[in-house]
Amino acid sequence: MATTPRGGAPRRPRGRPRDDALTARALSVTLDLLVERGWAGLGVEAIAGRTRAGKAALYRRWNTVGEVVRAALTAHPIAVVVPADAPTVAEALDGLLESWQQPLTHRELAAAAVLGSLHTDPDLAAAVQAAVEEPLSRAVAVLADVARRSGRPLEPARLRLLSTVLHALYRQRLASGSGRRHHHPPDVLGVLSTVLLGGDAPVPITGGTVAGA
Template sequence: MTRTDTTGTRPRLGRKRDHARDPEILEATLDILAETGYEGMTIDMVAARAKAGKATVYRRWASKPELILDAVACMKSSEVDFTSPPSTGTLRGDLVAMVKSPTLREGERKLKVMAGIVSMIARDPELAAAARAAIVEPRAQANLIIFQRAIDRGEIPGDADVETLCTISPALVAYRVLMLGIPVDREYLIATIDKIVLPAAGWQPPRL
């Protein structure tokens, strides 16, 4: 990524860089980012949170923007895997199965990070791309697969606007958390699925 590249140079002498510190520093960066936002975050805060020296941070990333870019990009590979969303046999079952506690927690953190960098997104295309790839796209992709399966099963019309359907849930969650300041819980998400997403998709329970 943007991380300072040392590979390819001559085999260096002296103590080896402890790459186990990399993810710790990146995680600390995301924590501080979520708490204080882009401008509010200082490298000293990150170093202190990661119990590292400031020089240790600058040995790996050349500047604050590069550290943040890398931290945001690394959110992409998270503990929750969105590439193979649950398959329960029904659209409603799949959507409800997406509402799990770890997914919720991770989503909330990603949203807070997003809130911290939103104002930069309009001015830094590279950061914008990283944020979308890490935060927005995984969920959208998972929803896309779920809706495509529903179309293949004949649960919803083939001409449904899947693109927009995929964004309803993430958009409502983001709006609720960032604009209204209300945390989302399982109950709200399931109510959203039943009252908004499924009706908008033109869904009928497969068996009466």
């Protein structure tokens, strides 16, 4: 930001101004390369070459490849679809699980590429926390709000269990690393029904065949 010394013209900041378009392009390229090559095949040379930028330009923005991945995934978090206007929490969950039966999106494939390497770089763990775990937690909060509005609020212990199950189910989805439709085993559906409704009613799943059915 320019400053104005007393009695003088505005003083311009030192150094070359940051090219926001190059930054956005580098982050997009990083996601592409994660999907194509995985974490093990990602390097600053590959990012610079695909971005058509010098390595120095990347190092002015990030110190390590892990930092680039963290920025890329944080800037492009997964989309967790929960129909907040559903009349019941079972129908809201139905909508959520239906979206999880679809093939992995490009962002999900990029996040899946680093799952097995979280222990090697704290930036990767932070990236998954921001791009995956936090959107999932917001989805659980939406489900809890739907439950309150429907007159069947979830007590804290059941809400924590629901969060644990949904996070585990989503991790399983990412671990599949598949561009094909994903099917939930029927025992998972039973667990979710018990968590949400106390086993009073099954949770319907639409838009696909459940494995084993």
